Amino acid sequence: MVNEDGDLIAIHTPHVPVEKLLFIPDDNIKPEGKHIRVSVSNNPLVDHLIALADLKDFLVPYGTVLEDGQVNFNTYTGNVYNHYDALFNNLLLFLSEGKKIGAKCYCGSMKPYSQCHGKNLPAAIEEDKKAVKKFNDALKEEPAVQE
DSSP states (O other), rough: BBBBOBBBOOOOOOOOEEEGOOOOTTTSSSSSSSOOOOOOOOHHHHHHHHHHHHHHHHHGGGSSSSSSSSOOOHHHHHHHHHHHHHHHHHHHHHTTOOOOTTBBOOTSSSBBBGGGGTTHHHHHHHHHHHHHHHHHHHHHSSSSOOO
C-alpha cells in the first residue's frame, strides 16, 4: 500500500489460512479511491469474485452517489449493476460454503459452476463494461430536451 506521501507501507493481516483469504480490508482507503484486490489462493472462484467486485466499482461513476451511500443509476446501468451484484452475492455465499469451480452451480441447474454461471464470466463482464460505457457515452451526447 502507498501512504499519502507516496511511500510504500506494509499491510499486516490477522493470521488467516491463505486459502480462506479473499480480501484484506483497509479502513484507511476511502470508498472513492481505487480498490486493489489480489487473489493469492489460486482459486478461480476468487478470481471471479474479484472480477465482479471490480465491475461494481467500474459502474459506480456512471451513477450518482446519494447521501446514504446508495447509488442512483439510469435504468440500463442499474439493471447491469443489480445483475452482477446478485451474482457477486451468490458467488460469495458459494465460496463461503467451501465450494470449488467444479461443484454444482449455486442456481440449482445441476451443472458444474464452470459450465453454468461461471462459464465465460470474465468475457461477459468485459462485454458488459463496453456496453455500459457506450450507452452512457451516448446519453451524454444526446441534446438536452427543451421545454
